[in-house]
Amino acid sequence: MSDFSAPPATRPALLDIRGLSKSFGTLKALDGVDFTLGEGEIHALLGENGAGKSTLIKVVTGVFARDAGTVRLAGREIAPRSAKDAVDAGIATVYQEVNLLPNLSVAQNLFLGRQPTRFGVVREGEMKRRARALLLDYGLDIDVGAPLSSYSVAVQHITAIARAVDLSARVLILDEPTASLDRHEVEILFNVMRKLADRGIGIVFVSHFLDQVYEICDRVTVLRNGRLIGSRDIADLPRLDLIRMMLGRELAETTHERAASQPDTAREVCVSFKRYGKQGYVAPFDLELRCGEVVGLAGLLGSGRTETARLVFGAERADSGEATIDGKAIKLNSPRDGAGFGFGYCPEERKTEGIVADLTVRENIVLALQARRGLHRPLSRREQDEIAMRYIRMLDIRPPDPERPIGLLSGGNQQKALLARWLATSPKLLVLDEPTRGIDVGAHAEIIRLVRELCDQGLALLVISSELDEIVTYSNRVVVLRDREHVEELKGDAIEVSSILAAIAADTAPAREVAS
Amino acid sequence: MKASTSVAITAFVLVAGFALCALQFPNIASTRVVANLLTDNAFLGIVAAGMTFVIISGGIDLSVGSVIGFTTVFTALAIERWGIPPLAAFAMVLVLCALFGAAMGTVIHVFELPPFIVTLAGMFLARGISFLLSTESIPITAPIYSAVSDFAIRLPGGGRLTAIAIAMLVILVLCALLLHLTRFGANVYALGGSRAATALMGIPVGSMTIRIYMLSSVLAGLAGIVFSFYTAAGYSLSAVGVELDTIAAVVIGGTLLTGGQGSVIGTFLGVLIQGMIQTYINFDGTLSSWWTKIATGVLLFVFIALQQGLMALARRSSLKPAGAKPAGAPT
Structure with a gap:
């Protein structure tokens, strides 16, 4: 597989996956997959349904146990056994279906479990001030006291990202984040992603919108039938070649x-x-x-x-x-x-x-x-x-x-x-x-x-x-x-x-x- | 906003209902009647506060009525037969209740069983144990009982705010603070919103579940003690079916039976509405007391329908501004 990785000096490997395998019964959902994510890199993970994208994510985030292979985060080997383990290790995932609490306020969602308190009482004002400041950083100026459900999916996504990043995530996995967003909202999300990448956070972007992949990503990895087809710099990869990688000849x-x-x-x-x-x-x-x-x-x-x-x-x-x-x-x-x-x-x-x-x-x-x-x-x-x-x-x-x-x-x-x-x-x-x-x-x-x-x-x-x-x-x-x-x-x-x-x-x- | 709307509706129903009652029986509008209403429903208010936590967290606790019954029997036996000082007896029974609630919470969490089934088992268990302890009504004659029932704050207009009514009000205020101002309270709402998401956000779902059912059982125990003051006796058949009155009060108070939304103040209003209906029927004199149940049933039905309607409305209206809200739109 020809590989055009940028010099490692500028982009040290943040997440390094080697030979990852996972089977369900006789079906090999992942077969010796390698994946490398650099610091500050936005990396698209592409493939048709059943290619192994979601299995890869679920293995990395501890939802599934792997059969073989290693996962290294910043050089240290990790083996998360639950989503919480993965978050603690520094890998956060934001799914298309936002995993937040629609009935709580935006501020509560951002700080649930770690609200500022005094004598056991949550300092509502302080929490809202911090939440507001946090979201302003992402270009959102909203009433953080309103329930999350009163906001669009885009705002909910950004809230989930803000929470994840604030919990010191170093790797952010975004699973089809743009599927239910309109063009304007996608733009907002992309700005957030660029800002985070500038801060050195590695982002895995799962999407089937190739236009968006070309717009935002630095690198792309293609899976097909659980196997790695290749990883390329997006700038060197013509669209036709990318589609061929995704659908091409096999079997x-x-x-x-x-x-x-x-x-x-x-x-x-x-x-x-x-x-x-x-x-x-x-x-x-x-x-x-x-x-x-x-x-x-x-x-x-x-x-x-x-x-x-x-x-x-x-x-x-x-x-x-x-x-x-x-x-x-x-x-x-x-x-x-x-x-x-x-x-x-x-x-x-x-x-x-x-x-x-x-x-x-x-x-x-x-x-x-x-x-x-x-x-x-x-x-x-x-x-x-x-x-x-x-x-x-x-x-x-x-x-x-x-x-x-x-x-x-x-x-x-x-x-x-x-x-x-x-x-x-x-x-x-x-x-x-x-x-x-x-x-x-x-x-x-x-x-x-x-x-x-x-x-x-x-x-x-x-x-x-x-x-x-x-x-x-x-x-x-x-x-x-x-x-x-x-x-x-x-x-x-x-x-x-x-x-x-x-x-x-x-x-x-x-x-x-x-x-x- | 939605939550406060349904509380406002409950408050409106209470005020309007009270006004109608007062029109027919002017005597109802007196501090005496209102204070009696608080006294008569003190135990219901306390147990309903606990139920509010459980229901907001997405669960249900059917065992509370039996726990009240158990508490009265245990307390009466401990004081009258075993010669235990009343305060020590209270402490013992509350510890037992806490263990009972913790056990139910543990079973619900560890075996991933529906709370309905587990607390139903708890209901039979607690009732059975109280029958085992004693099948007869045991009068309590300890001096503390007469002292407490003699104590009251005199209100203008001849009302007596009794000790147990005061106890209920204090407990309700404490519960409201716990629910609305602490991390624990926020976690209760979170659990009701989505258990899975709450777990993903790193909240210890298991210990939360256990603590919520512990709280409910302890409050049921407190309600049982209050009930024993109210009747000055312990009886294994007391408070049969109270769990359903409690759930009705909580739901009428605007708490969603599906969890995630509700308030202690709403529950208090719900308790008062039930008390008001009871008072009206007492004043009328000709009506069978079963009309309380019928009126409660009708109200419950209306409130659930109302909540659904409100939710649907809110969902529809939230769709429009949502798109216009993101970024740059200062609110």
């Missing part, structure tokens, strides 16, 4: 030959969307899904892929445009509507939105079918057993035991059971959001094989994936998204990793940042 063994493309018109249109969109969610898009065809959605995290999928399924209600089947306008206002038209949706968050962990494989598989039939027409136990066994055999779900709680299965087999759930309803359209996320290599190839088989059987498929190779392998068409907008549709021979990368990177040149 060569799963790369099959591309599906032979047929002329689009040969296929029957399953559902089509015209100027379909929702304000602040996804810009209006045109999309035609045909039977026997896979449409891939490509783009960076936060580009609007999942949002598109949710609109298509009806999990989110559109506020513009129309959806039509056979030229007739349809209403898609709830998942129930979507399911009624024969749509199925396997969400990305398998654990929270997909499986019901305590129910058995059988119960999970028949869930959608039963829901469609309604409570009045229950499936008999024999029918349930038949359906479950049919799909367990067809998809090779292991172990082939329909009565095992699904939570005990591996990720890949859970994913197959979810697929089975929708297949049991004989759907016309299946939306798969990151079907290969977090599953091991073998199952990975199998899921891809399944996607193609389903397509051959005449299903319309809409598949989201961060693995561009994968998308290229099975897609008949690829829609590229950027900044919540469908920017390009690639067809036939135009579908290549390089052309997708170019479409993602195009037009995000620095000149455009000013406008956004």
